[in-house]
Amino acid sequence: MIESKKDKRQKVRYKIRKRISGSKDTPRLAVFRSNKEIYVQLIDDSEAKTLAAASSREESVSKAKSTKVEQAQMVGKLIAERAKTSGVENVVFDRGGFLYHGRVKALAESAREAGLKF
Numbered sequence: 001m002i003e004s005k006k007d008k009r010q011k012v013r014y015k016i017r018k019r020i021s022g023s024k025d026t027p028r029l030a031v032f033r034s035n036k037e038i039y040v041q042l043i044d045d046s047e048a049k050t051l052a053a054a055s056s057r058e059e060s061v062s063k064a065k066s067t068k069v070e071q072a073q074m075v076g077k078l079i080a081e082r083a084k085t086s087g088v089e090n091v092v093f094d095r096g097g098f099l100y101h102g103r104v105k106a107l108a109e110s111a112r113e114a115g116l117k118f
Contacts, residue, residue, distance in 0.1 A: 022044055023045070040075055072107040
């Protein structure tokens, strides 16, 4: 049986989630990347709550005419700012089965530069 690209990513995602879990002190920074947009959430897995979220669909990001990598960098800065306002400095990075490359890497590095610690 031939696995689709989506099935392979799902397998990797499950492996990552076995090892990674977020708490109130160090929430999980979960990334989802579609073909057009990129979404990121800070998740407290112990209470199953989203503490903060940001995406490239927000007006401040989507109004700026830029490439998808630049949008990912803006989203990284946004989530870092929102994390600081909710009192979070340390996070656990969950790449969601995507390769740490391109938009995912740009988002992570811009969040680091804005003050989040992975």
